[in-house]
Amino acid sequence: MGKLSLGKCQPIEIDADNPFKNDALGRETNITVLTQFITSFEQSIVLCIDGGWGQGKTTFIKMWQQYLKNLHIPTIYFNAWESDYTDDALIALIGEISLSIKELEFQDKTKAEKIIARIYEYTANLTKVVLPSVTNLSIKALFGCFTNTNELAKALGALSESLVKEQIKKYEKSRKTLSKFKEELSKLAQCYTGGDKQKPLIIFIDELDRCRPDFAIEVLEKAKHLFNVDNIIFVLATDKTQLGHSIRAVYGQGLDVNGYLRRFIDFDYLLPLSNHTYIEYLINKYSLKKYLLKKETHYIDPKSFLENMVDKYNLTLREQEAFCNIFNIIVRTKNDAWFDHWVIFICIFLIILKLKFPDIYKNLENKNNSYSDFLDETIKNIDSHCTSDDINSNCYLELLEFLFLEFLRSLPYIYNSNSLEEVIKKNAKKFNFDVNKIDRLLGIPVRYGDPCISLPILLDIKNSIEISNSFEIN
Incomplete structure (x- = not known):
């Protein structure tokens, strides 16, 4: 796989003859x-x-x-x-x-x-x-x-x-x-x-x-x-x-x-931000494309999902670099099979949550056998980043909400055998979901092939992210 390449966010080398030679942002x-x-x-x-x-x-x-x-x-x-x-x-x-x-x-x-x-x-x-x-x-x-x-x-x-x-x-x-x-x-x-x-x-x-x-x-x-x-x-x-x-x-x-x-x-x-210019540069720098361009099962590629999250969560350049460092460690410490199904999407989101909202991220722990605090705060956080009622603008955020609602339904001590529709409708008031939002969430299994995530996988993703804390970034 090659030598592990990590890097702290450093100013680029500015060439004396051509100051824009290493400009990754089109300045x-x-x-x-x-x-x-x-x-x-x-x-x-x-x-x-x-x-x-x-x-x-x-x-x-x-x-x-x-x-x-x-x-x-x-x-x-x-x-x-x-x-x-x-x-x-x-x-x-x-x-x-x-x-x-x-x-x-x-x-x-x-x-x-x-x-x-x-x-x-x-x-x-x-x-x-x-x-x-x-x-x-x-x-x-x-x-x-x-x-x-x-x-x-x-x-x-x-x-x-x-x-x-x-x-x-x-x-x-x-x-x-x-x-x-x-x-x-x-x-x-x-x-x-x-x-x-x-x-x-x-x-x-x-x-x-x-x-x-x-x-x-x-x-x-x-x-x-x-x-x-x-x-x-x-x-x-x-x-x-x-x-x-x-x-x-x-x-x-x-x-x-x-x-x-x-x-x-x-x-x-x-100072203008350059849309996806820098994250594209980092993806190429760390050779991450092979992990972010898979479409076979999910109809969407993780790269598009990542770019959307960078926009929605307004990741700074340093946060984008920190994201790629963590993700780079994960891909080099896990085999390719680990990235099947919806793991990579949740992995991307949890890294961003760790960088932007560490208090919510830390709630993903087994406290009294309940994850309701983490799920409630996470779903509210995702919904707060929806910028309009446009399905195209918020489709990835609503996909995330669906995944966590589906995970919420899977916890037997909370909802037992309730259907997904019952879970969504029961939580509509708590999360301020209107009728149109409920309909869109209920339509996600058809659009995206019944996405889901289990508790063991969610905890495994978090443990994999935490491994990056043991690496010193030079």
């Missing part, structure tokens, strides 16, 4: 369109690449970064999550820009280094905490050395006035410093781009949604307010939903997150 069109979009601006903008966990955001922006490098457009990559141990996001951003000078292609690096040196100076002034001078009066006040309340009141009043004056001076100084900071930053951008207005400096910020909430907010604020100079474009790669949770953790659950983010993000780009 080239998205990247060329986005490049045309961002290079049409002369002023600063913030673009958000919005995608959920495991949807390939990091690979996308690194592929895009290499594409831009090949067009001689300067780029900087900043992993916010790797830098959120610092106390100040501005220091981290400036540090990343400074480190990138050696890698960027432009003529006068000496000039850029001088500009960076001046930016350092202004950054220090912007981040420095100017502590008020502690006078003898304040020391006495702090340590309770005053015995006369009038003397204490006068001392505190003098201290307050001193603090206010010092804060005003600090504010005036920061305004002047900020203006000079932006001026030098604009010069640096021009230095990077060689004065070409069609080639802005692109700063990619990745993993913002994984940062601690206060650091994520600070990065947004600094990017929008301090770096708001011509010819600097920020591209954030983040899960906006998760970022919203972080923001609410700081400002409260009642905050209008979308309204808040509109202050910092000019444009959103929803």
